[in-house]
Amino acid sequence: MKIDTIRHRKTILVAGGAGFLGSHLCEALIGQGHHVICLDSFLTGRPQNIEPLRNHPRFEQIEHDICDPIALDRPIDQVYNLACPASPPHYQADPIHTMMTSVAGTGQLLRLAERYGARFLQASTSEVYGDPEEHPQRENYWGHVNCTGPRACYDEGKRAAEALCFDELRSRAVDVRVARIFNTYGPRMRADDGRIVSNLIVQALRNAPMTIYGTGSQSRSFCYVSDLIAGLMALMNVEPNPGVPVNLGNSGEFTIAELAKMVTAMVPTTSSIIHEPLPVDDPQRRRPDITRAKAILGWEPKVPLAEGLPATIAWFAADLAESEPAPPL
Numbered sequence: 001m002k003i004d005t006i007r008h009r010k011t012i013l014v015a016g017g018a019g020f021l022g023s024h025l026c027e028a029l030i031g032q033g034h035h036v037i038c039l040d041s042f043l044t045g046r047p048q049n050i051e052p053l054r055n056h057p058r059f060e061q062i063e064h065d066i067c068d069p070i071a072l073d074r075p076i077d078q079v080y081n082l083a084c085p086a087s088p089p090h091y092q093a094d095p096i097h098t099m100m101t102s103v104a105g106t107g108q109l110l111r112l113a114e115r116y117g118a119r120f121l122q123a124s125t126s127e128v129y130g131d132p133e134e135h136p137q138r139e140n141y142w143g144h145v146n147c148t149g150p151r152a153c154y155d156e157g158k159r160a161a162e163a164l165c166f167d168e169l170r171s172r173a174v175d176v177r178v179a180r181i182f183n184t185y186g187p188r189m190r191a192d193d194g195r196i197v198s199n200l201i202v203q204a205l206r207n208a209p210m211t212i213y214g215t216g217s218q219s220r221s222f223c224y225v226s227d228l229i230a231g232l233m234a235l236m237n238v239e240p241n242p243g244v245p246v247n248l249g250n251s252g253e254f255t256i257a258e259l260a261k262m263v264t265a266m267v268p269t270t271s272s273i274i275h276e277p278l279p280v281d282d283p284q285r286r287r288p289d290i291t292r293a294k295a296i297l298g299w300e301p302k303v304p305l306a307e308g309l310p311a312t313i314a315w316f317a318a319d320l321a322e323s324e325p326a327p328p329l
């Protein structure tokens with residue numbers, strides 16, 4: 001077993017490796033015996049996410065913005081591109097940089113992969129479907145995206161990155177795989193991330209008002225982080241290259257009001273729900289069709305929301321207790 005692991009050891013670059021998903025991916029790859037280079041600008045990622053790996057002999061960290069040319073002192077076998085802010089308040093804070101991260105940054109990483117003949121996985125998103133007019137969303141749906149709205153820097157940036165990836169694949173320059181990731185949650189989301197799962201949990205734990213934008217009738221499908229990471233690694237390593245994008249997500253669909261109800265049932269809290277305006281272009285419904293992932297990767301999520309949510313709540317409770325200790329009596 002040990003000899004087999006060493007024979008298959010790869011050097012793997014994880015761009016965005018200090019973020020929520022990236023740090024779990026780095027950990028899983030180290031666990032499989034690989035050498036991991038985490039490349040991150042710490043725009044939204046945090047040093048504490050990779051703290052447990054910092055002294056590991058097969059882990060390295062480079063602070064770098066992927067929009068700038070990247071030089072490495074050794075060959076790499078695989079590149080996972082997760083570098084991009086993912087929550088609406090964060091990706092809208094500097095929309096031009098978000099767009100450039102997806103387009104110029106993905107371009108830089110593709111050049112690096114080409115130089116070393118490395119396989120490439122692009123973290124795309126369900127946002128390429130925009131506010132979908134087809135439900136659930138299959139990969140052959142082209143989407144319904146407002147290219148001039150405040151979400152465009154992210155949605156259109158990711159769509160352009162997909163176009164770049166498939167041109168690289170068609171020209172046979174790089175062996176590219178594209179994962180369309182649906183809403184994923186779990187430990188290491190930031191308390192100030194702004195996404196629904198972290199907002200509701202943190203608000204409930206702080207006994208603060210729980211914010212629902214609009215009526216709460218809009219839906220999302222929530223995938224637990226360990227399932228998503230397993231899907232990313234399966235897509236990176238599957239043979240042959242599927243040559244098409246693959247949805248990765250949990251097909252259990254919940255309205256935001258239902259999610260808020262679940263959180264209040266799981267967290268002892270005095271919080272009440274308040275309604276705030278629905279953000280511009282907020283998608284009304286979202287659920288992945290994962291038929292393709294099941295067929296090509298033999299992958300499907302294992303952790304339902306009823307299990308993943310308590311695990312995430314427990315992690316946030318511990319994290320907040322550490323960062324915001326209760327004042328002395």
Ligand code: NAD
Nearest residue numbers: 016018019020021041042043044045065066083084181184
């Ligand atoms: P995150 O914000 O926690 O992680 C993104 C990481 O990328 C951070 O560590 C950040 O510092 C880094 N980064 C951002 N811009 C960079 C740049 N220009 N150069 C170098 N590093 C940069 O978000 P996440 O939830 O972990 O998302 C990771 C990836 O997965 C993103 O590409 C996102 O678009 C995609 N994705 C996530 C979800 C989700 O629900 N979490 C859904 C769809 C797609």
Ligand code: UDP
Nearest residue numbers: 088194195196197199211212213218256282
């Ligand atoms: N949302 C909400 N309250 C919040 C944060 C988000 O009602 O405090 C809503 C948001 O308007 C959207 C859904 O929850 O309809 C999911 O938002 P999130 O930012 O998590 O993901 P995305 O919209 O990118 O899928």
